[in-house]
Amino acid sequence: MIELGNTIPSVSVTVVTPEGQDVVSAEQLFAGKKAVLFAVPGAFTPTCSAHHLPGFVVLADDFKAKGVDIIACISVNDAFVMRAWGEQQNAEAITMLADGGAALTKAMGLEMETGDFGGVRSRRYAMVLEDGVVKQLFIEEPKQFEVSKAEAVLATL
Structure with a gap:
């Protein structure tokens, strides 16, 4: 697992x-940038849609001020789903990332098997990256x- x-x-x-x-x-x-990457188990799912993504949308300016x-929001969904979800959530300030085959999720060791829910998905996490290096990790x-x-996450910056 990524550390x-x-x-x-x-x-x-x-x-x-x-x-x-x-x-x-x-x-x-993420090269040359200070970034926050957060992952959700699935677009349009209850906690992800009601709380996780909206929290970053609402606080985007506060993150920029820090x-x-x-x-960036990543999910093991395809780009079309991530686009539709981002539009529905008014997430213009968030970079939506599709990890359709879970390649990045698996490379970081943050996958989970959900069976009939959707198969391989990402664990819920957030990380702070500086020039691509993990500086903070919240799994x-x-x-x-x-x-x-x-x-x-904002409280730690």
Whole structure:
């Protein structure tokens, strides 16, 4: 499992953009930036839609004021789902990342098997990256939502 001081793996993710989508390596995406990356088990799911993503949307300016260059939300969903969810959540300030095959999630050791819920999904977490290096890591225990919420992460910056 990824740990403090590790560099984010150089694995491709799909960045959802207003123009479409771009495939880039996570290492390249976060290079030279202070970033907050948070993961949800699934777009349009209850806690993710009611609390996790909205918390970062509401506090985006506060994160920027703390020197965060990019706030990214990743899920093991395809780019079309991530685009629709971002639009529905008015998440213009958040970079939506699709990890459709769970390549980055697995490379970081943060996958979980959910069976009939959706198969392989990501554990819920947040991390603070500086130039692609993990400086802070907040991994939730199963079915929990405390340490990775926007308010908790912001309080550590």
